[in-house]
Amino acid sequence: MTTTVGKPVPRIDALDKVTGRAAYVGDLEIPGMVHGLILRSPWPHARVLSIDSTEAERLPGVLGVLTRDHLEGIDAYFGSVVRDRPIVAMDKVRYQGEPVAAVAARDLATAQEALELIRVEYEELPLVSEMEEALVPGSPALHETNLCAEQHYDWGDVEEGFAQSDRVFEDTFTFPMVYHYALEPHTSIGHYTNQGITVWSTAQHPFLVRSDLARMFGFSLHQVRIIVPYLGGGFGSKSYTKMEPLAVALSKVAGRPVRLALSVEEAFKTVRRHAARLTVKTGVKLDGTFVARECLIYLDTGAYADNGPLVAGRAGERIAGPYRWPSLKVSSSAVYTNSTPAGSFRSIGAPQAAWASESQVDIIAHDLGIDPLEIRIKNMVSRGEEVRRGQRPLEGDPATGLRLAAEAVGWDDEAAEESGRAVSSALVTGKGLGCNLSGVGSSPTSTALVRMHVDGTLTVLVGTTELGQGSRSAMAQVASEELTVPMDSVDVISSDTSIVPYDRSTGSSRSTTLMGLAVQDGAIEVKDQLLELAALHFESPVEELSIEEGQVLCRGESIGFGELIQEEFGGVAGELMGRGYVTPRSHGGRLAQSPVFWEVGISAAEVELDVETGAIRIPHYVSVADVGKAINPQQCEGQDEGAAMQGLGHTLFEEMLYEDGQLLNPNLIDYKVPTFAELPDKLETILIENGDGPGPFGSKGLGEGGIVAAGPAVANAIFRATGVRIKELPLTPERVWRALRRARGQD
Amino acid sequence: MAINETQRPDIDRIPVSLTVNGRTVTDNVPPELTLLDFLRDWLGLKGAKRSCDLQVCGACTVLVNGRAVSSCTFLAFEARNAEVTTIEGLAQNGELHPLQQSFIDNAAFQCGFCTPGMILAAKSLLDQNHHPNEEEIRAYMKGNICRCTGYKKIVEAIVAAANGD
Ligand code: FES
Ligand code: FES
Numbered sequence: 001m002t003t004t005v006g007k008p009v010p011r012i013d014a015l016d017k018v019t020g021r022a023a024y025v026g027d028l029e030i031p032g033m034v035h036g037l038i039l040r041s042p043w044p045h046a047r048v049l050s051i052d053s054t055e056a057e058r059l060p061g062v063l064g065v066l067t068r069d070h071l072e073g074i075d076a077y078f079g080s081v082v083r084d085r086p087i088v089a090m091d092k093v094r095y096q097g098e099p100v101a102a103v104a105a106r107d108l109a110t111a112q113e114a115l116e117l118i119r120v121e122y123e124e125l126p127l128v129s130e131m132e133e134a135l136v137p138g139s140p141a142l143h144e145t146n147l148c149a150e151q152h153y154d155w156g157d158v159e160e161g162f163a164q165s166d167r168v169f170e171d172t173f174t175f176p177m178v179y180h181y182a183l184e185p186h187t188s189i190g191h192y193t194n195q196g197i198t199v200w201s202t203a204q205h206p207f208l209v210r211s212d213l214a215r216m217f218g219f220s221l222h223q224v225r226i227i228v229p230y231l232g233g234g235f236g237s238k239s240y241t242k243m244e245p246l247a248v249a250l251s252k253v254a255g256r257p258v259r260l261a262l263s264v265e266e267a268f269k270t271v272r273r274h275a276a277r278l279t280v281k282t283g284v285k286l287d288g289t290f291v292a293r294e295c296l297i298y299l300d301t302g303a304y305a306d307n308g309p310l311v312a313g314r315a316g317e318r319i320a321g322p323y324r325w326p327s328l329k330v331s332s333s334a335v336y337t338n339s340t341p342a343g344s345f346r347s348i349g350a351p352q353a354a355w356a357s358e359s360q361v362d363i364i365a366h367d368l369g370i371d372p373l374e375i376r377i378k379n380m381v382s383r384g385e386e387v388r389r390g391q392r393p394l395e396g397d398p399a400t401g402l403r404l405a406a407e408a409v410g411w412d413d414e415a416a417e418e419s420g421r422a423v424s425s426a427l428v429t430g431k432g433l434g435c436n437l438s439g440v441g442s443s444p445t446s447t448a449l450v451r452m453h454v455d456g457t458l459t460v461l462v463g464t465t466e467l468g469q470g471s472r473s474a475m476a477q478v479a480s481e482e483l484t485v486p487m488d489s490v491d492v493i494s495s496d497t498s499i500v501p502y503d504r505s506t507g508s509s510r511s512t513t514l515m516g517l518a519v520q521d522g523a524i525e526v527k528d529q530l531l532e533l534a535a536l537h538f539e540s541p542v543e544e545l546s547i548e549e550g551q552v553l554c555r556g557e558s559i560g561f562g563e564l565i566q567e568e569f570g571g572v573a574g575e576l577m578g579r580g581y582v583t584p585r586s587h588g589g590r591l592a593q594s595p596v597f598w599e600v601g602i603s604a605a606e607v608e609l610d611v612e613t614g615a616i617r618i619p620h621y622v623s624v625a626d627v628g629k630a631i632n633p634q635q636c637e638g639q640d641e642g643a644a645m646q647g648l649g650h651t652l653f654e655e656m657l658y659e660d661g662q663l664l665n666p667n668l669i670d671y672k673v674p675t676f677a678e679l680p681d682k683l684e685t686i687l688i689e690n691g692d693g694p695g696p697f698g699s700k701g702l703g704e705g706g707i708v709a710a711g712p713a714v715a716n717a718i719f720r721a722t723g724v725r726i727k728e729l730p731l732t733p734e735r736v737w738r739a740l741r742r743a744r745g746q747d
Numbered sequence: 748m749a750i751n752e753t754q755r756p757d758i759d760r761i762p763v764s765l766t767v768n769g770r771t772v773t774d775n776v777p778p779e780l781t782l783l784d785f786l787r788d789w790l791g792l793k794g795a796k797r798s799c800d801l802q803v804c805g806a807c808t809v810l811v812n813g814r815a816v817s818s819c820t821f822l823a824f825e826a827r828n829a830e831v832t833t834i835e836g837l838a839q840n841g842e843l844h845p846l847q848q849s850f851i852d853n854a855a856f857q858c859g860f861c862t863p864g865m866i867l868a869a870k871s872l873l874d875q876n877h878h879p880n881e882e883e884i885r886a887y888m889k890g891n892i893c894r895c896t897g898y899k900k901i902v903e904a905i906v907a908a909a910n911g912d
Contacts, residue, residue: 010852013859018843018850018851018866019837020792020793020833020834026796181894183804183860184858233860264800468858468859638895642857642894642895642897644897668801668804669801673894674898675889676884683897
């Protein structure tokens with residue numbers, strides 16, 4: 001029996017990636033392709049009075065200049081929720097770095113020269129840099145209003161809940177602006193002709209980009225082709241439509257394919273994660289039972305909405321944590337400010353929400369004298385319980401996961417010692433926990449095509465983008481398992497909208513579950529067809545047939561898949577095709593209820609703190625992921641380890657810094673991300689496999705959970721080591737040192 | 748900013764001769780042309796990647812006379828007479844280098860964008876120090892950033908390659 005599911009089989013892109021053969025958008029050379037560069041606004045908020053590009057247009061080697069005056073026939077606005085973002089600035093600019101014009105030239109040096117010849121006259125407008133000021137009536141407005149979106153939900157009566165509580169806690173936390181830093185910055189090659197558009201792009205959701213471009217440039221869907229080769233990381237930064245409209249519009253004026261390859265600095269000015277201010281008020285009984293929670297969340301969505309409204313909604317849902325709340329009331333808003341637009345980033349809204357929620361749980365536990373592990377377990381929702389009103393009941397068991405994490409980090413020993421074990425006079429250690437629960441999977445809309453060739457090998461076509469997460473390999477494993485053919489007989493073609501069938505998006509930990517099901521369904525259809533052909537061949541009912549290792553067996557006889565196809569089509573010819581449709585109605589409607597599944601994020605950290613310098617080291621970090629069934633355990637671990645390290649980044653030092661609307665650190669020298677030096681001495685991932693996921697073989701997705709609870713796990717550990725509670729991230733040495741001094745009354 | 752110099756006029760070019768993956772290359776290069784652009788745009792070797800462009804991330808790492816350098820900030824003419832190895836030159840006669848195999852076996856990459864540089868930096872380390880301990884690996888490799896893997900599996904891959912397993 002060929003079994004690949006559950007095994008650490010090598011990725012199908014392994015050879016490409018270790019030999020340098022793997023081609024990313026920036027490696028492609030399209031015939032006739034020229035190079036584009038963008039002129040960006042130096043001002044964070046200004047009216048654009050005039051743009052003169054005549055000199056630039058006349059420069060030899062320049063093939064086209066794009067400004068607001070060159071958009072005839074194009075609907076210039078896009079945005080996944082609110083269409084507020086223009087291809088290039090129209091009447092005004094709303095953040096420093098916003099595209100104002102672009103040039104296509106035969107080489108980058110000429111393009112650069114041309115940019116310098118474009119004259120733009122601005123009239124500076126008052127700046128909105130903080131959410132607080134943005135919402136004050138009468139303050140300068142970026143759009144009609146600075147309130148981009150507002151979400152509310154509640155159940156039960158929180159006022160009554162607080163009245164019934166023995167203690168009520170209220171705390172405010174802040175979360176920084178952070179940047180994804182996928183190593184490969186956004187890159188798009190646009191090719192416009194009057195018959196249609198082809199775009200090679202770093203797009204996580206090519207089908208959504210397709211519909212935006214079709215609408216904006218006036219084409220039907222079959223005239224727009226989005227091709228996504230390997231992506232150099234995404235983490236949400238390449239979700240929805242980003243630079244594609246600009247590349248296409250520039251190609252339209254230049255009359256040939258144009259490559260737009262952003263620098264890292266430009267990527268910093270394309271999308272980021274939402275900074276947040278979160279106030280959490282929680283009422284509890286003296287025994288630690290949670291009674292009521294009220295939350296007020298403000299998310300800084302920057303100059304344009306991007307995915308801000310959805311992020312606000314998710315932050316609002318996720319701040320309840322994995323806990324039972326008799327009453328809950330949440331208000332969550334996305335607010336415009338003059339800064340890089342904020343969009344999706346690995347588990348939208350969740351790290352912000354968990355930072356507040358999970359820090360406060362420890363504040364409460366400490367105050368009531370209850371063990372932080374126990375207060376969590378006591379209030380945690382369990383399998384089958386309704387997590388949020390009207391939503392899918394919980395299929396997993398987060399309490400078990402939390403206990404495993406605690407055990408792995410040696411929680412009990414710590415509890416016995418209480419806190420603050422001094423290693424030397426300056427070094428103290430502490431342990432901390434954090435956990436969260438996120439409804440994920442986006443919507444159940446994925447399709448796949450499984451082709452079996454006449455030699456019995458497979459080509460699987462999916463719209464899932466390979467960002468590095470290993471989706472092509474996971475899909476190959478599912479098809480290989482279902483049809484009993486070896487992994488090296490399966491190829492997976494992904495993300496070419498004119499070739500592969502529709503997928504909604506690659507994000508929200510959804511692909512293994514939803515596209516995995518579609519691939520499995522497609523493989524089952526092929527299997528059914530093979531069995532029908534074999535029934536004819538053996539003149540025997542289907543019930544007497546079975547398949548094994550690429551053969552159909554019948555009463556001790558066997559025939560290869562390829563031979564069956566040949567028998568049907570005649571000669572060495574033909575192929576079989578299986579479709580997989582995942583829709584809200586498919587699979588008996590079991591995927592329709594939101595969310596598709598619940599993803600836990602559970603972390604336990606052991607922290608070593610130098611009280612003289614505020615420097616933090618992480619000797620031991622544990623992350624738990626509930627994957628239902630690991631299609632590829634090694635790749636699952638990799639996802640979780642990567643997410644954990646990214647979480648430690650925003651916990652310890654990552655932060656985009658603005659001053660007077662200018663981004664101060666849009667580069668890797670001034671914006672530090674984790675390196676080998678920050679890798680915990682021991683980084684552990686625990687996979688829970690109960691086969692209870694809705695995906696193929698009982699699997700459910702992962703990849704996002706690991707980032708969510710890093711912040712509170714580390715801050716809670718610092719509290720246990722020092723008794724000092726820090727409510728702002730990142731926990732830079734300076735911030736920690738100042739907090740320690742303040743606590744000692746030295747400030 | 749990356750400037751593709753390919754089509755600029757022939758002013759002040761410097762004659763260079765070097766070997767790239769064992770083959771002799773002779774050309775006239777502008778003084779400001781980086782080794783990364785030379786490899787990618789002139790020679791069509793796209794394995795080395797550009798990310799930070801500031802000698803921080805290591806995505807552009809190649810070997811110059813066996814030493815790992817950031818080719819984004821290394822001028823092409825400085826490589827004259829040198830032996831340059833890129834990721835494309837690592838496998839010999841279709842046989843993967845032990846580090847390449849070890850990166851596969853240990854799942855030491857995801858998106859793969861950092862991988863060419865990561866593998867070459869690791870090679871430079873192992874050529875100097877056949878059996879580095881974990882601490883030495885972490886210290887040597889910190890000029891190479893990976894945003895996907897969380898580093899653990901890369902350390903494991905290098906340890907395994909050093910131990911020959
Ligand atoms: S691109 Fe050269 S070090 Fe980052
Ligand atoms: S594998 Fe993506 S950056 Fe290292």
